[in-house]
Amino acid sequence: MMRGALAVGLLLLGAMAHAASAPPAPAGSSSSDTQPYPRVRVVTSMGSFEIELYPDRAPFTVGSFLRYVREGQYTNTLFHRVIANFVIQGGGHDASTYRLKPIRGYIPNESGNGLQNKRGWVGLARASAPHTGNCQFYVNLVDNPELDPVPTRWGYAVFGRVVEGMDVVDRIGVTPTGTMGPFSTDSPLKPIVIEQIVEVPSGATAPSGPAVAAPTSTTPAVLSPQ
Secondary structure, three states: OOOHHHOOEEOEOOOOHHHOOOOOOOOOOOOOOOOOOOEEEEEEOOEEEEEEEOOOOOHHHHHHHHHHHHHOOOOOEEOOEEEOOOEEEEOOEEOOOOOEOOOOOOEOOOOOOOOOOOOOEEEEEOOOOOOOEOOOEEEEOOOOHHHOOEOOEOOOOEEEEEEEOHHHHHHHHOOOEEEEOOEEEEEEOOOOEEEEEEEEOOOOOOOOOOOOOOOOOOOOOOEOOO
16 A cells, blocks of 8 residues: 555545534543543554544444454454555454454444544555445554545545554554565565554543544545455
């Protein structure tokens, strides 16, 4: 997966422009909140980082992601695609066999939720059709407005953001890549393993809440869950 000429590798979920206007700011973004946003810790062979999730913006995506977390779907999987200055993608391939793990089904495209593909924000990988996201996710290494929706096409769904450990994500983002196993390009030459993803106990920190901005976009890059 790449920008421009490399735009054939990774397909991320998005939404149509009629749904792209920013919704009202979520209730509960202050220290007085009684229900903080859920968080998960991604434990990798290169360190850990935490993701805050926004079920008020992407309820189907967050619900599915958390169910996969609770079922142990992400244990011993790979960050199998890394493109510097773009994204890292993983969560679907078994780290021992490189095979795709079984999935439960596909998730409705929720990219028209006002959240953008900015540095540190997390989205759902999919195939070329808009409603084909499942368990794979990606983290934006830089602002990627080309992954947001426009009037003529679907964009790519954002459902969380990295709130701790972005330095780990950045280190993963510059790891040497090439052909490895079944992956013809953009795969870390030394496997980067997602050892586990676990829920962070609620109430540890007050939620900051998602930033809200109307998505803008240019030509889409392609992110595939293969």
